[in-house]
Amino acid sequence: MLRNKEIRRLTLVFAAITAGALGAGFALTPLAGLLILIFAIALGVAFGCFTHTRYRRLAELADQIDGVLHYDDPLVLTEMEEGELSILKCEIAKMTQRIHEQNDALQKEKSHLAESLADIAHQLRTPLTSATLILSLLKQDPEAPRRRALLRESEALFAQMDFLITSLLKLSRLEAGIVPFQNQPTDLSDLIHTALQPLRIPMELHDITLKLHIPQGAQLQGDAAWLSEALENLLKNGITSAGDHGTLTIIGEDTPLFTRITIHDSGPGFKPEEIPHLFDRFYQGEAASATGYGIGLALCYSIITRQGGRIIAKNHPRGGALFILHFPKPAPLSDESLTGVSPGCQSTPL
Known part of the structure; x- marks a missing residue:
C-alpha cells in the first residue's frame, strides 16, 4: 500500500495531525492525550483494513483481467454492490465482452476470407486448365478449321476469367466500403x-x-451507373430463369416515402432451402447455369444495400422468382431547416 504516493502522503498528514493532537491533549491532561492516542490508533487500523481490502479487490480484478488477456478466461462479475470499484469492474466487463465480440467477428471474417480465396482459386482453375489444354493442342499445329475453333474457345475462356476477376474486384471494393457512390435523383x-x-x-x-x-x-435516390448494373444482373437472372418463350415483368411503384421495383419471371422459382443463400458469394443453386459463378446476386445485394436500399428474393404466389427492391426517399427539408428560424421565432428585419 505504501508504494502508492497518495497513500504515503495521507499517512504522513495523518501522522502529523495525530502528533499535534497528542501534544495538545497531553498538555491539557494525560487522560485527554490517552483518548486521542486510542482514537488515532483505531482510526489508523480501520483505514488500514479498508485500504487493504480495497487493494485486495483491485488485485483480484487485475488477475482476472490478466486471465482475459492471456488465457481467454471470462471476467466473473461478483460482489456487485454499489461503489466506484464495482462500476469500474462493470465497465471493464462490458469492454472485455466487446473485445470478445470483435474477436469473434474477426475470426469469422478470417474464415470467410479463406473460404473466398479457396472459391476464387477453384473458379479460376477451371478456365485456366482448359486454356492451358487448348494452348497445348495449338502447339501440335492442327488444321486451320480446328485451330480457329480452339482460338474461339480460348477467347471465350479468357473472357470468362476477365468477367470473374472484374466482378470479384467490384465486389471486394463494395464490401470494403471504398466505392464513392453518387447520391443523386x-x-x-x-x-x-x-x-x-x-x-x-x-x-x-x-x-x-x-x-x-x-x-x-418516378425517381429514386442513388448512383445510376451502379444501380443499372445491379438491375442488369437481376434481369439476366430473370431471363435465364424464364427460359425460351417466357415472360419477364417489371413493375415500379413511387410513393412519397419509397420507390419500389418488382422483377418477376415466369420460371420455376426457387427451392425453399435456396432462398436464405441466394445473395451469398459463389452460391449456385441446383438449377444454376453452367456458365454461372454465383457472383451476380451477391454483387446486386452489395450495390443496393450500400446505397440504403433493400432487396428481397422469394417465390411469386402464381409461380416464378420474385425480386423486390425497396429504396426509401430522403426526408424533405422543413421550413425551419431551410430558413434557420424555428416556427416559434420571428426574424426582425434590419
Missing part, C-alpha cells in the same frame, strides 16, 4: 431502360415477353 424509367439495353438481343433470341409498368416521373 435518378429517373426510374431511364434506369430500367439502361439496364435492359444490353439484354434486348438475348431476349429476342429466347422469345421472352417483356412487361413494363413504370409510373411516369
Whole structure:
C-alpha cells in the first residue's frame, strides 16, 4: 500500500495531525492525550483494513483481467454492490465482452476470407486448365478449321476469367466500403431502360415477353451507373430463369416515402432451402447455369444495400422468382431547416 504516493502522503498528514493532537491533549491532561492516542490508533487500523481490502479487490480484478488477456478466461462479475470499484469492474466487463465480440467477428471474417480465396482459386482453375489444354493442342499445329475453333474457345475462356476477376474486384471494393457512390435523383424509367439495353438481343433470341409498368416521373435516390448494373444482373437472372418463350415483368411503384421495383419471371422459382443463400458469394443453386459463378446476386445485394436500399428474393404466389427492391426517399427539408428560424421565432428585419 505504501508504494502508492497518495497513500504515503495521507499517512504522513495523518501522522502529523495525530502528533499535534497528542501534544495538545497531553498538555491539557494525560487522560485527554490517552483518548486521542486510542482514537488515532483505531482510526489508523480501520483505514488500514479498508485500504487493504480495497487493494485486495483491485488485485483480484487485475488477475482476472490478466486471465482475459492471456488465457481467454471470462471476467466473473461478483460482489456487485454499489461503489466506484464495482462500476469500474462493470465497465471493464462490458469492454472485455466487446473485445470478445470483435474477436469473434474477426475470426469469422478470417474464415470467410479463406473460404473466398479457396472459391476464387477453384473458379479460376477451371478456365485456366482448359486454356492451358487448348494452348497445348495449338502447339501440335492442327488444321486451320480446328485451330480457329480452339482460338474461339480460348477467347471465350479468357473472357470468362476477365468477367470473374472484374466482378470479384467490384465486389471486394463494395464490401470494403471504398466505392464513392453518387447520391443523386435518378429517373426510374431511364434506369430500367439502361439496364435492359444490353439484354434486348438475348431476349429476342429466347422469345421472352417483356412487361413494363413504370409510373411516369418516378425517381429514386442513388448512383445510376451502379444501380443499372445491379438491375442488369437481376434481369439476366430473370431471363435465364424464364427460359425460351417466357415472360419477364417489371413493375415500379413511387410513393412519397419509397420507390419500389418488382422483377418477376415466369420460371420455376426457387427451392425453399435456396432462398436464405441466394445473395451469398459463389452460391449456385441446383438449377444454376453452367456458365454461372454465383457472383451476380451477391454483387446486386452489395450495390443496393450500400446505397440504403433493400432487396428481397422469394417465390411469386402464381409461380416464378420474385425480386423486390425497396429504396426509401430522403426526408424533405422543413421550413425551419431551410430558413434557420424555428416556427416559434420571428426574424426582425434590419
